[in-house]
Amino acid sequence: MTYDAVTEQDPLGMRGIEFIEYLSPHPDDLGAVFTRLGFRLVARHRSRAVSLYRQGDMNIIINADDIALSSRTVQDEGDQISAIAIRVANANQAYHHCIQQGAWAVPTRADVMELKIPGIRGPGDSTLYLVDHQHKVSIYDVDFEYVSDDHNPPALIGGLKFFGVVQYINPESTAEWIRFHARMMGFRALPPQTRFGILPQGTILQSPHGHFYLQLIEPVGDALFDAEWYEQLARLAFGTPDVPATVRILRERGVSFEDNEFAHPDTQGAVTAGLSFGINFEIVRCPATPESP
Structure with a gap:
């Protein structure tokens, strides 16, 4: 059996985590924390206050967009995990599976020429995004501008x-x-x-x-x-x-x-x-x- 196979035990064909997103009123401070953990700022969103940090196969999104911050049900000054993006065999099929199982759809706020990623409501205010893990074009190439030519910094620690x-x-x-x-x-x-x-x-x-x-x-x-x-x-x-x-x-x-x-x-x-x-x-x-x- 390949990891792409969708089965009763693996209804999404799950292959791992594409990114973890944090909602943060203090993106520079949080970015400095991830830098200490070995991540590097590799790209910024073309139209929003959103940054991409990466090391090895791990991607962290720091979202400081005003609209996203104002939509929080629980209003506080803390940083919080706002989304997990899951690599799946087929994002469209995975999304419809979740809806059929009773998940609540999350409206996607994508502007012109921005990528639309399907998602469902997770715990609290969070979103569970579904991303094709064999997508021919990186999802970040559409919405982000890279800060340098080094798009893929290695992991700080082997096996992390x-x-x-x-x-x-x-x-x-x-x-x-x-x-x-x-x-x-x-x-x-x-x-x-x-x-x-x-x-x-x-x-x-x-x-x-x-x-x-x-x-x-x-x-x-x-x-x-x-x-x-x-x-x-x-x-x-x-x-x-x-x-x-x-x-x-x-x-x-x-x-x-x-x-x-x-x-x-x-x-x-x-x-x-x-x-x-x-x-x-x-x-x-x-x-x-x-x-x-």
């Missing part, structure tokens, strides 16, 4: 990749979100004892072929009564074959890590600390995935 995203969910809604991600994209819940990294809360969902993971977390303790708790894509995790080496390299670049009685770097993972406007990241040791491309 997108690992997954933490999703905050409402109380007692884990089963509902498991069904949503299974119907739409073929994610499956892993056994309760399965844990990656050093933050073991919640339920872990795995994408077809183990390309990507979601960690569903319900509020516990005082968070049950916290007015600031809302459903959202909350934190991005990077996978690496060697967590201590990755932590050492990133520390040398000015990235600090939580190191206290609740969280400290070890061979399984680490959590960054003190970054831009409430944003932090996880570093997770990659599990063995024999089907990885």
